[in-house]
Amino acid sequence: MSTSKLEKRKRSKRRKIQKSKPSLEVHFPPNGIISMLIAVAEVYPKEAFGTVYGKRVGDRFLVKGVVPYQLVNRTRSSVERDDKHFAVMNRILCSLERYKQVGLWHSHPYGQSQKCNATPSQLDIETTDSESLEIIIALRPAKKKTRWHYSTWSKTLTGTFDKYYVRIRAFYKPHENAQRLRRCEISTDYQGL
Numbered sequence: 001m002s003t004s005k006l007e008k009r010k011r012s013k014r015r016k017i018q019k020s021k022p023s024l025e026v027h028f029p030p031n032g033i034i035s036m037l038i039a040v041a042e043v044y045p046k047e048a049f050g051t052v053y054g055k056r057v058g059d060r061f062l063v064k065g066v067v068p069y070q071l072v073n074r075t076r077s078s079v080e081r082d083d084k085h086f087a088v089m090n091r092i093l094c095s096l097e098r099y100k101q102v103g104l105w106h107s108h109p110y111g112q113s114q115k116c117n118a119t120p121s122q123l124d125i126e127t128t129d130s131e132s133l134e135i136i137i138a139l140r141p142a143k144k145k146t147r148w149h150y151s152t153w154s155k156t157l158t159g160t161f162d163k164y165y166v167r168i169r170a171f172y173k174p175h176e177n178a179q180r181l182r183r184c185e186i187s188t189d190y191q192g193l
């Protein structure tokens with residue numbers, strides 16, 4: 001191969017490497033996923049909402065636990081936090097010595113004939129804090145039981161829990177004015193769910 005061809009090939013390889021951003025990954029302990037699933041199933045068909053705490057190590061978020069917010073006003077399509085109790089939760093989370101709040105989670109409950117959409121709404125994008133995670137759990141009554149599986153292509157964890165069909169995705173807001181949230185890889189031992 002001529003030197004110029006080799007140079008060209010090297011350059012295009014470099015461009016490709018620069019283009020593809022490293023994927024962010026969110027690692028959940030199985031009990032973190034189970035806690036969210038119980039909380040969303042408990043209040044279905046209303047929305048559930050909570051916090052995710054853990055730590056960030058490079059491009060990985062290591063989730064230690066998830067907690068639902070208990071004092072909220074719920075409807076089928078929204079969940080409003082109570083500012084006073086939200087402040088109390090923030091104080092408690094800030095008092096953790098080894099971990100911090102790395103994001104929030106909420107559910108998208110649907111009826112049986114509806115599409116189970118785990119995509120952030122415009123409001124979700126606007127209300128996510130910058131450099132923070134937003135986990136979305138979409139659910140609807142299941143037609144049949146399915147095993148849990150993870151699609152690396154769509155970065156979606158899917159399966160049935162209790163009597164619901166569930167789709168889970170994790171997103172990240174890179175900066176305050178971001179118009180889109182970045183989809184993250186999810187890693188967890190889902191065989192045990």
Ligand SMILES: [Zn+2]
Nearest residue numbers: 108120121124
């Ligand atoms: Zn939402």
